[in-house]
Amino acid sequence: MTVLTVPAKPGQDAGAGRRTVPWQRMLWVTWRQHRATFISVPAVLAAAAIPLVIFGLKAHHDYTALVNCPLDPGKQSGTCTQLMTNFNSTVWPLANILSLLMGLAPVLLGAFAGAPLLARELETGTFRYAWTQGFGRVRWTIAKLTVLGSVLTLAAFVISQEFTWFFAPFLSRPTLNVLTPAVFDTRGLTYAAWTLTGFCLGVFLGTLLRRVLPAMAATLGGYVVLAGVTLLYLHYHYPVGTFWPMQVFEAGWLLVLSALLIAGTLRLVRRQAA
Amino acid sequence: MAVGLSVPTAGTVTVLGGEPAGSQAALDGIAFMAQDAPLYKNLSAADMLHLTRNLNLSFDHAYAKQRLDGLGIPLKKKSGKLSGGQQAQLALTLALARHPRLLILDEPLAALDPLARQDFMATVMTSMTDDGVSVMLSSHAIAELERMADYLVVLGDGELRLAGETDELLAEHRVLTGPAAEADRVAARMSPIQDKRAGAQAHLLVRSGGAAGDGAVPPGWEAHPVSLEEVILAYLRPAGAGSSVPGPRAQLTEVTR
Numbered sequence: 001m002t003v004l005t006v007p008a009k010p011g012q013d014a015g016a017g018r019r020t021v022p023w024q025r026m027l028w029v030t031w032r033q034h035r036a037t038f039i040s041v042p043a044v045l046a047a048a049a050i051p052l053v054i055f056g057l058k059a060h061h062d063y064t065a066l067v068n069c070p071l072d073p074g075k076q077s078g079t080c081t082q083l084m085t086n087f088n089s090t091v092w093p094l095a096n097i098l099s100l101l102m103g104l105a106p107v108l109l110g111a112f113a114g115a116p117l118l119a120r121e122l123e124t125g126t127f128r129y130a131w132t133q134g135f136g137r138v139r140w141t142i143a144k145l146t147v148l149g150s151v152l153t154l155a156a157f158v159i160s161q162e163f164t165w166f167f168a169p170f171l172s173r174p175t176l177n178v179l180t181p182a183v184f185d186t187r188g189l190t191y192a193a194w195t196l197t198g199f200c201l202g203v204f205l206g207t208l209l210r211r212v213l214p215a216m217a218a219t220l221g222g223y224v225v226l227a228g229v230t231l232l233y234l235h236y237h238y239p240v241g242t243f244w245p246m247q248v249f250e251a252g253w254l255l256v257l258s259a260l261l262i263a264g265t266l267r268l269v270r271r272q273a274a
Numbered sequence: 275m276a277v278g279l280s281v282p283t284a285g286t287v288t289v290l291g292g293e294p295a296g297s298q299a300a301l302d303g304i305a306f307m308a309q310d311a312p313l314y315k316n317l318s319a320a321d322m323l324h325l326t327r328n329l330n331l332s333f334d335h336a337y338a339k340q341r342l343d344g345l346g347i348p349l350k351k352k353s354g355k356l357s358g359g360q361q362a363q364l365a366l367t368l369a370l371a372r373h374p375r376l377l378i379l380d381e382p383l384a385a386l387d388p389l390a391r392q393d394f395m396a397t398v399m400t401s402m403t404d405d406g407v408s409v410m411l412s413s414h415a416i417a418e419l420e421r422m423a424d425y426l427v428v429l430g431d432g433e434l435r436l437a438g439e440t441d442e443l444l445a446e447h448r449v450l451t452g453p454a455a456e457a458d459r460v461a462a463r464m465s466p467i468q469d470k471r472a473g474a475q476a477h478l479l480v481r482s483g484g485a486a487g488d489g490a491v492p493p494g495w496e497a498h499p500v501s502l503e504e505v506i507l508a509y510l511r512p513a514g515a516g517s518s519v520p521g522p523r524a525q526l527t528e529v530t531r
Contacts, residue, residue, distance in 0.1 A: 019331060020298055020331075021328075021329060021330060021331055025328040025329065026328070028324070028328050029325055029328050029329060032317070032321060032324070032325065033314065033317075033325075124312065124315075125308065125310065125312040126312045126313070126314055127312075128279060128306070128308035128309075128312050129308065129312045129313065129314075129365075129368075130329075131278075131279065132277040132278075132279065132301060132304075132305075132306040132308075133301065133326065133329035133330055134298070134301050134302045134329060134330035134331050134332075134372070135301075135329040135330070136298055136301060137278075140329070271281070
């Protein structure tokens, strides 16, 4: 961590203010203040990845065996019937639960990592310390959002790749395909984009409401409304109809929304009075 | 306002010889310690030093460490676990280690016990005399200001009530004591800031332009020097109101050097 801290030169004229504090100094600051997030997110990721791999390997194996079973039920062996029953009654419900958890992760990150980010500073008064240091409050906000936002988005992208592999066998079910909303939003670009949007929504509402708990509640509510409208309505009205164009389109408008939320946050930070 | 945390309803604020308040240049030169010394409660004192060092162009780490050692504040302890006085001292250390040109302290004494107040003010005085830091501090603790303030600004109800060099203010103000029967006549001539009648005696707090002129004491009256506290309280009371009327919320600001 000392690599990131540059000792100030002694005897430096404090009035030579045209220079600004280097951006990379915020790396240590963000790490130290949000160590819990930086440690818990990869830890949860790793903890989720292990069962996902184990369970996924079994699902893939069972599925391959099932595919090789004769189509005519009369000619199926006992093992095949057993496999089929097991796949439908145990593996499939478990996969459903995992899929649900995947869907919840972005909104939980938004509420627990995004909403308190500025709301806690505003609620406890520490913003009076942070915003009056030489770094400057708008740059401070930009740096924090960039570091935390990219780490969370990257983590979301990694887990969605793994989940995509895991979920592949289940797409053979007649009711599912890659465009089914619940499946579509856990893969490709959209999952990372939803995570970023959830985070930015939390940060914005936290800055607006200045209180941690109301901001968390508002983030949960706001995200559910946004996701609901998208899943039930917007999805079916995209100008494109195949997987990748739809992915790019949805991730695109979510990125625009995230940018707007960040711009709104910075505006609030700039104008926020004590 | 000087650090950009609030925006004036009218006009503009410039600091350090023309820098806009809240600008990068202004923030570099000004260290601000907010009321109740906000610190990250879950971070240790050592972490707070690192944090402040990273957030500023200049930060004298060795000085800060030495100061905390001298005060007996453990570096490893979480700042939330330190006593109120220690938290204030830590916040002050963070501000002083930036070697600011101007140090702004917002109600630094409010949460401190008398002993901690004395220690705190001693540190502020030392930095003023040794390092030549200008200090602007707001306080309700009037008595504490008298000993150290060079320049005094009295605000009440959001309005400027009084401003001037502390020594001059003390020299200009005095209480005239005389018979109540003559008080109205004297008051009409001297336009007192405060007019107290007690039986046959009247006490008028007056401001004179100087030693001569209308500052002359009327025959049969006595002039007494006043304390800074009396002067400040008189200006904070609405004119003509009796002593039973509670004064408006007062904010005293002092500028040194």
